[in-house]
Amino acid sequence: MKKIGIAVTDPDDWTGVSLFNSIEYYGMKPVKFSFNEATSEISSGKIYSGNVDLTALDAVVVRDLGPATHNDVSFRFDILCQLKELGVAVINSPESIAKAANKYVSSFLFQKTGIPTPKTIVTNNLDEALFALSSFRRAVVKPVFGYKGIGVECVRNSESGVQKLKELFKNNRLIYMQEFIPNPGRDIRVFVVNGKVAGSIYRVAPEGGWINNLSRGGSAKPCVLTDEQERLALKASRVIGTVYAGVDIIEGDRDYVIEINGTPSGKGIFEACGVDVTRMIAEYLVSGTNSSPP
Numbered sequence: 001m002k003k004i005g006i007a008v009t010d011p012d013d014w015t016g017v018s019l020f021n022s023i024e025y026y027g028m029k030p031v032k033f034s035f036n037e038a039t040s041e042i043s044s045g046k047i048y049s050g051n052v053d054l055t056a057l058d059a060v061v062v063r064d065l066g067p068a069t070h071n072d073v074s075f076r077f078d079i080l081c082q083l084k085e086l087g088v089a090v091i092n093s094p095e096s097i098a099k100a101a102n103k104y105v106s107s108f109l110f111q112k113t114g115i116p117t118p119k120t121i122v123t124n125n126l127d128e129a130l131f132a133l134s135s136f137r138r139a140v141v142k143p144v145f146g147y148k149g150i151g152v153e154c155v156r157n158s159e160s161g162v163q164k165l166k167e168l169f170k171n172n173r174l175i176y177m178q179e180f181i182p183n184p185g186r187d188i189r190v191f192v193v194n195g196k197v198a199g200s201i202y203r204v205a206p207e208g209g210w211i212n213n214l215s216r217g218g219s220a221k222p223c224v225l226t227d228e229q230e231r232l233a234l235k236a237s238r239v240i241g242t243v244y245a246g247v248d249i250i251e252g253d254r255d256y257v258i259e260i261n262g263t264p265s266g267k268g269i270f271e272a273c274g275v276d277v278t279r280m281i282a283e284y285l286v287s288g289t290n291s292s293p294p
């Protein structure tokens with residue numbers, strides 16, 4: 001029987017619980033563990049967390065890597081890479097999680113492969129950032145390794161906007177800034193599993209807001225994708241190399257891919273549409289882990 005590890009921090013997390021149930025449903029043995037307690041014993045080569053021997057697993061599904069400092073993050077990625085080398089299927093692959101988590105890298109790859117993405121500048125130079133703001137007029141500044149809309153700020157080319165950008169620069173010394181795409185007050189989250197669209201939702205910003213993340217008060221509504229939106233989501237997932245992903249699309253003068261999430265929550269789409277993406281992930285695990293990702 002295939003033994004599948006689920007890396008998850010919160011034992012009650014909807015996606016973690018559903019992954020557990022779906023893996024069982026497909027006749028495999030799920031085992032939860034948290035990266036918060038990971039140990040790698042160099043002399044013996046053992047890598048474990050609590051009483052789970054990670055090297056004995058057939059596959060690991062990364063629901064989340066857990067809250068981490070810089071040291072922790074690189075340790076956790078290194079463990080995933082080592083497990084992969086030892087023949088454990090790691091889903092998503094550490095390389096794809098790293099590309100998706102890094103907004104600079106994903107923006108670069110979208111542009112390179114012809115996926116429409118908003119104009120973006122990433123710079124260590126404040127003057128360059130100010131110059132870009134004057135051409136964007138209205139811009140969105142984001143942490144390069146951000147998630148859940150945390151630290152996402154709107155900046156205008158006005159006196160107070162320039163002041164705000166200077167403050168943001170002082171704190172980080174690195175600015176990732178994107179033109180603001182005027183949109184209908186919502187964005188689209190597309191779930192892609194194993195090269196197919198598993199489902200999609202609109203995320204509607206709360207009254208008076210412009211950030212659509214569900215964790216920032218956005219609400220999930222069923223969404224039917226256009227062919228173009230479906231094509232963009234599949235391509236973004238292919239370019240980043242994920243087995244499962246949440247692709248964020250914004251509807252402006254055309255559709256733009258704003259980011260891809262390599263460890264997305266499945267809760268919103270389940271509540272809005274009754275689609276359980278973890279079933280499709282488990283289906284992939286039961287049949288697909290011997291073949292290479294799409």
Ligand SMILES: Nc1ncnc2c1ncn2[C@@H]1O[C@H](COP(=O)(O)OP(=O)(O)O)[C@@H](O)[C@H]1O
Nearest residue numbers: 118146147148149150178179180181211212259
């Ligand atoms: N260029 C943009 N134009 C308009 N709104 C944006 C833009 N970029 C992000 N947003 C809004 O901010 C939210 C969070 O941005 P996103 O890039 O998805 O970062 P996170 O990783 O924090 O989810 C998006 O869901 C969208 O509502």
Ligand SMILES: [Mg+2]
Nearest residue numbers: 148149248259
């Ligand atoms: Mg997002």
